[in-house]
Amino acid sequence: MRGRQVVSMLAAGLVAACSASNSATDGERASAEEAPLSASAPAAARSVSAATAGSTGIGDPYFPGDGNGGYDATHYGLALAYDPKSRQLGGTATIDAKATQDLSQFNLDLSGFTVRSVTVNGAPAEFSRKGSELTVRTDLKDKAAFKVEVAYAGTPQPVRESSNLGSYGFIPTPDGSFVTCEPNGAKTWFPSNDHPADKATFDFTLTVPEGVTAIANGELAGQPKTTNGKTTFIWREKHPMTTYLATMTTGKFQVRTGTSPGGIPVYAAADPRFRTSLNSLYDQSGKITDYWATVFGPYPFGSTGGVVDDFAAGYALENQTKPIYGGFEPDEGIIAHELAHQWFGNSLSITRWKDLWLNEGFATYAEWLWSEHRGQGTAQQQFNDAYAGATDAIWKYPPGETRPNDLFNASVYTRGGMALHALRLEIGDGKFFPLIKKWAADHRYGNVTTEQFIELAEKTSGKQLDDLFDAWLFKQRKPAKPTSVS
Numbered sequence: 001m002r003g004r005q006v007v008s009m010l011a012a013g014l015v016a017a018c019s020a021s022n023s024a025t026d027g028e029r030a031s032a033e034e035a036p037l038s039a040s041a042p043a044a045a046r047s048v049s050a051a052t053a054g055s056t057g058i059g060d061p062y063f064p065g066d067g068n069g070g071y072d073a074t075h076y077g078l079a080l081a082y083d084p085k086s087r088q089l090g091g092t093a094t095i096d097a098k099a100t101q102d103l104s105q106f107n108l109d110l111s112g113f114t115v116r117s118v119t120v121n122g123a124p125a126e127f128s129r130k131g132s133e134l135t136v137r138t139d140l141k142d143k144a145a146f147k148v149e150v151a152y153a154g155t156p157q158p159v160r161e162s163s164n165l166g167s168y169g170f171i172p173t174p175d176g177s178f179v180t181c182e183p184n185g186a187k188t189w190f191p192s193n194d195h196p197a198d199k200a201t202f203d204f205t206l207t208v209p210e211g212v213t214a215i216a217n218g219e220l221a222g223q224p225k226t227t228n229g230k231t232t233f234i235w236r237e238k239h240p241m242t243t244y245l246a247t248m249t250t251g252k253f254q255v256r257t258g259t260s261p262g263g264i265p266v267y268a269a270a271d272p273r274f275r276t277s278l279n280s281l282y283d284q285s286g287k288i289t290d291y292w293a294t295v296f297g298p299y300p301f302g303s304t305g306g307v308v309d310d311f312a313a314g315y316a317l318e319n320q321t322k323p324i325y326g327g328f329e330p331d332e333g334i335i336a337h338e339l340a341h342q343w344f345g346n347s348l349s350i351t352r353w354k355d356l357w358l359n360e361g362f363a364t365y366a367e368w369l370w371s372e373h374r375g376q377g378t379a380q381q382q383f384n385d386a387y388a389g390a391t392d393a394i395w396k397y398p399p400g401e402t403r404p405n406d407l408f409n410a411s412v413y414t415r416g417g418m419a420l421h422a423l424r425l426e427i428g429d430g431k432f433f434p435l436i437k438k439w440a441a442d443h444r445y446g447n448v449t450t451e452q453f454i455e456l457a458e459k460t461s462g463k464q465l466d467d468l469f470d471a472w473l474f475k476q477r478k479p480a481k482p483t484s485v486s
């Protein structure tokens with residue numbers, strides 16, 4: 001994600017925050033696993049006592065209600081219809097999952113809507129609602145694969161202005177919908193395990209009035225089909241994706257498709273109000289994706305591109321394969337930022353929200369690398385400017401401990417980017433760029449932590465780097481300006 005006006009809007013705080021961590025979940029799992037080992041318990045009693053409720057959060061201490069425990073989602077199949085006129089969204093979500101404990105019940109995150117029915121493995125299941133939690137009663141064994149189908153309908157309500165966050169989630173627009181879900185807005189349009197620690201593949205079967213285009217992640221499966229005034233678009237994202245990157249952006253769009261000079265399929269779409277941006281969006285997105293593949297390693301997904309919608313969000317979000325720009329024509333810098341996220345944030349996803357600098361620091365540094373590549377100012381110059389221009393607020397906010405009530409603070413971006421430049425100066429280009437490629441390759445499609453990055457940086461460089469990372473990521477004060485060793 002990035003604000004339209006680089007630092008100033010970020011400092012104002014645009015969007016932010018969701019999360020959950022592991023302690024509660026681990027505790028639940030431990031007790032569930034220990035129960036059957038009790039030798040004195042009769043067999044029947046053991047089987048009954050072993051099944052417990054999956055926790056209502058995935059265990060991220062910053063966002064205790066986000067995500068859920070007791071299962072891993074592996075695939076979402078969303079068959080949804082949206083009518084921009086009535087603002088009604090409805091259909092079914094089919095979730096393939098695997099139990100990670102014996103389960104008496106489990107939760108999905110869903111906000112609003114009327115849930116008409118829930119089935120587990122085809123059989124009707126009892127369910128209840130409380131806040132954003134949909135609780136489903138069941139009887140599943142640890143490691144069992146299962147399929148949940150939720151039928152629901154209603155008027156989506158985006159999340160608005162909570163703490164420093166702008167509006168996010170499923171946002172109705174005059175001609176359709178603008179859908180950006182970081183950090184925890186997926187619950188505003190489909191039931192899920194809404195936390196980046198649980199990634200899954202997706203397919204989308206989206207039905208809209210004829211003349212409206214429905215855009216989701218991944219690639220189109222065949223041509224859209226129109227019957228009785230309704231058009232259905234089928235999209236498939238076959239690579240794992242976090243819930244906050246899923247989108248169902250609909251409306252009037254002009255679309256251009258093709259392949260980048262390097263051979264990567266490109267899908268670009270622009271609202272008619274931004275029709276003059278379409279060719280530039282298409283060209284830049286292809287070229288920049290190609291360039292990042294030379295710097296970060298092979299492009300992780302099946303296509304690249306972007307969407308410019310006329311909803312004035314004032315920010316962009318790196319929706320997987322299709323970054324979205326809300327109400328402005330994107331320049332190269334912000335396109336470079338959102339496309340760098342396809343590696344850092346999307347292919348490699350954070351495990352806990354406190355590590356958000358692994359997304360935003362990397363994407364900010366990518367902007368500096370793009371500027372250097374284009375001969376518009378080296379990364380060193382960008383670093384110098386950022387260091388000189390940083391406010392006390394940035395030095396007081398350690399980006400390695402992202403704060404839940406101020407997730408998208410400018411420090412997470414700028415000081416995160418500065419941390420990477422300081423690392424580059426310390427270990428030299430000959431070690432730095434191979435490190436970045438290895439980081440992207442080793443954890444492709446997975447989840448990562450700051451500790452893992454520091455460990456790899458030390459291993460790759462053969463240097464002890466605790467002091468450097470401590471100064472740049474974890475201290476509430478201004479680090480000394482580094483000097484180049486290379």
Ligand SMILES: [Zn+2]
Binds near residue numbers: 001337359363
């Ligand atoms: Zn970003």
